[in-house]
Amino acid sequence: MSQISEIKENLTVTNIGRGMIRREDPRLLTGQGKFIDDLPFSDFYEAAILRSPHAHARVVSIDTERALKLSGVIAIYTAADLEPIMKDLPPKVSHPKLNYQIRLPMVKEYANYVGEPIAVVVAENRYIAEDAVDLIEIEYETLPAVASTHAALRKGGPKVHIGSESNVAVHIIQKAGDPEAALKTAPHVIRETFKITRGGGHSIEGRGVAARFDPITQQLTVWDNTQAPHYVRQMLATIYGMTEDEIRLIAPQDIGGGFGPKAQFYGEEVVIPWIVMQMKHPVKWVEDRWENFISATMERSQTHRVEVGFDEDGHLLVLKDVFEHDQGAYCVGLQVPTITMSTLPGPYVIPNIHSELISCYTNIVPTSSLRGAGRPQAVTVMERMMDRIAEHLGMEPAEIRRRNLIQPDQFPYAVGLLFRDGSPLTYDSGNYPALLEGAVDRIDIVKFRRDQAEARSQGRFLGLGLSMYVEGTGIGPYEGARVRLTNSGKILVTLAASPQGQGYETVYAQVAADAIGVDIDLVEVRHGDTSSIPYGQGTFASRVTATAGPAVWEASELLKSDLLAVAASLLKCDVSSLALSGNSVFIESEPERRVLLYDIALVSNVGRHGMSVPRDLPIAIERTAYFKPVQAVYSSGISAVIVEVDPETGKIEILKSLLGHDCGNVLNPMIVEGQILGGHAHGIGNAIYEEARYSEDGQPQAVSYLDYALPTAIEVPTPELFHVFSPSPLNPLGVKGAGEGGTIPVPGAVANAVEDALRPFGSRICELPLTPERVLRAIYDHD
Amino acid sequence: MAVDESRADPVEDKSWISVTINGSKQDYLVEQRLSLADFIRNQVGLKGTHLGCEHGSCGACTVIIDDRAVRSCLMFAVQSDGSSIETVEGLAIDGVLSPLQESFQANHALQCGFCTSGFLMSLVARLREGPIDTESEAREALSGNICRCTGYSGMVAAILEQSNSIQGIKENS
């Protein structure tokens, strides 16, 4: 692939850029994966959790007597038994103006959402533990609940947190230029209100935590299928008052999907290891699907009131968006709404911007990042408005976009706002016109308009939707990798971040093998164990390729120079005369003069006990690198969909889906495409099917896959993909994140396509997901 | 759900069952209320059968019982008495992947792999009923299971490649 030449001059790239099949697959295909619930925890007790059935209630009394009598029940813990760890779980991303409400690991007095943990039962097995949960008697005083941002903002309405004065969590305004003045002078201004509901992460494996305490070494080992092992270890160390070395946090080798919710930190993760230390007996807890529905963080609704001003030619002059974000009962982090704020302008030149967030507490499970993390909402809003401008001016939606795109020679491009990592929102690289024209060429819009007109004359309703986005990825603060020459002459790469299906064992072997120049079969990749590498951040926000990738690269380059220096010393030659290939280092002009990696390990790692080595000989061949990005790197893309809408049933059929994607250089195209395809399915779910509904009193209405529709193979078409390669200048591999790009533009494109299809009815598509009910309302229920 | 108080110790209710699992027949003493999935995972020790929902919707727990694909979370172990059960562990022979497993790998039909066992077992059962020749048949065959990672395209490709190669073998023989 042509883009590879950009990676590094003078490098023979043999593995990077190839769609190598994955090393992980054989074990997963044969049922030999090691997911948390598959680990041999046979002597572990099992826990079940009693969760609040009320969205808002005061716990008056808890009686565990009957439950404790049940044979096989070992212990029951409530907040009263866990005083030392009833400490605040702080938000990942905060803001000085945040109206902060303390989040405890378990309910102490007030339950603030359905699903909040109140008691933990430990029993010989999960069946007994669940029986005992049913035998715990709790008296509640129920309180009025707040179940939407609309309700949260109602004057004089109930409060989510007793004693607080306002349900507003934070109110932030970001501005670029002079939006107020621009709105007054713009020749055209149009407005709309959009409500976009997303759903849950729904990794098919739920969350899980198990722990064992060794009284001899005083070491606490925690297995946790988290996306961020070092983050969890740090939280536990802080709460327990332990050092980081006393806690070994292991994210199991296989984790059954993450998508964001597993990157957050939960009360269960605090409570289970702690009770293990109290009981001096190992315990595990694995979340079931019902618990996942009510207690894993999700994303939910945002309501946007947006205005755009533009001139006769369709040039954007000003964007003003004020939106309500549902934060849930506690602030687990402000990353989602702050990402929404900065994602709105997308790939367009907009001189004046007003982006205003009103984040509200509600008595519903907290929200946090979920594949796309606030971006699908922002992109839907912006892209809906681009289509409305086109409609207003009687222009093709592609043309209105064409006129407003940031051009390739405008990078680095400063938008004028801040990104969620705290750095100015400055796009590093991209080629947005190439994405747009790539899609336009493949769709053949002229032909589509003919087909559309003909279909309409037959009473069939086809629509085309485009949607573009720019996505900040590869954020800080850093990620680490350790590369080691093992004593048997192999290369071991240890990553701080743990994967949930992204194929790290394959991709980072490709990177290390190329950086060092050895046979890839000699490279092994391990991950997810804090005892193997001291620091790390984790897998979230499409950050690992652009942070761990360069870390592996840099550590491998350092290791390579060590290998060459040892070989030079052994072969008594100059480093510059040496080359590496296969399993050895050799003199390029005399290839028969060589040393094996194994020999190097013998000399430099194993050594001869008590004997000196030459001064210049590198020893202990192991290198660790932490890559610290200066700012986010910006991926981008476009989605184009053609739909047919049945006005009788409200059913949307996707006739064609196309995705153009730019994540810079591609390390393994097969894996990148896999990420895009999976993200695309998630985007379709968000566009049409998935909805976490709540009653007005905060009761979840979708707590099984019978009432929450996850898309199956029938609902998700295979999209046509194309790539644009704009390598990032900000890291040595030129890479950007690819984990979320498939999701982000799809809801907006589908919404645009449906409104386009229903134009003869004058329908306004302002609410997602586009369930049949909403589509029918858009057709028949408007003025 | 309330527990029947007259019987506060449900663990005592056990029965013997005799099942053939991946070709080997054995007797097991199982609790009456033990689900087939938990039996396979925890008592037999075959952890490749996964639980994604425990309410019959995701298909991760699919195994084959007497040639039919079955959701093992919806059955009690005692109901499988006398039957022959196939699990994902029985698909590869001596560590050699079956052609369907190979096609899954070649077509990147799995990411986290948590759902994969269930898909494989559903497809194995389906392919025994006859070939899958078209994309829509492939999608139909996949539609009883949920995957959150892949978007299904790799699985569709794997199935079609698989059935083409079977067709190829038939035509060449």
Ligand code: FES
């Ligand atoms: S676990 Fe059995 S169908 Fe989901």
Ligand code: FES
């Ligand atoms: S591969 Fe992860 S759920 Fe299917």
